[in-house]
Amino acid sequence: MGAALLEEEEISVRMAGLPAWVRDGAQIRREVEAASFLAGIELVDRVARAAEDADHHPDIDIRWRTVTFALSTHSAGGLTAKDFDLAAVIDRLAAQGEG
Numbered sequence: 001m002g003a004a005l006l007e008e009e010e011i012s013v014r015m016a017g018l019p020a021w022v023r024d025g026a027q028i029r030r031e032v033e034a035a036s037f038l039a040g041i042e043l044v045d046r047v048a049r050a051a052e053d054a055d056h057h058p059d060i061d062i063r064w065r066t067v068t069f070a071l072s073t074h075s076a077g078g079l080t081a082k083d084f085d086l087a088a089v090i091d092r093l094a095a096q097g098e099g
């Protein structure tokens with residue numbers, strides 16, 4: 001059984017807990033500016049491993065040292081808890097790469 005689509009109110013509550021993310025219809029999105037191109041690639045590598053563990057995979061756009069992650073549950077046709085859970089993991093990994 002797949003993850004259930006979240007109600008709008010639940011999405012609002014979860015967005016409030018993820019200030020780096022923006023809502024874009026059926027997906028949520030966050031940009032990370034890494035210290036360098038290679039630091040961005042290393043972040044993508046860590047996120048890829050977390051995504052495999054979760055069996056949930058972000059769309060990833062890499063432009064020099066700006067990496068954009070977008071999350072949506074394609075099988076459900078919108079946002080589910082899986083998206084917000086992985087967003088929190090991405091935030092943690094992005095913060096590890098800072099400073």
Ligand SMILES: C[C@H](O)[C@H](O)[C@H]1CNC2=NC(N)=NC(=O)C2=N1
Pocket residue numbers: 055056057058071072073074075076
């Ligand atoms: C079978 C497997 O669980 C599905 O194909 C998963 C894999 N990763 C996925 N990732 C995302 N973002 N959405 C999905 O619906 C999805 N489905």
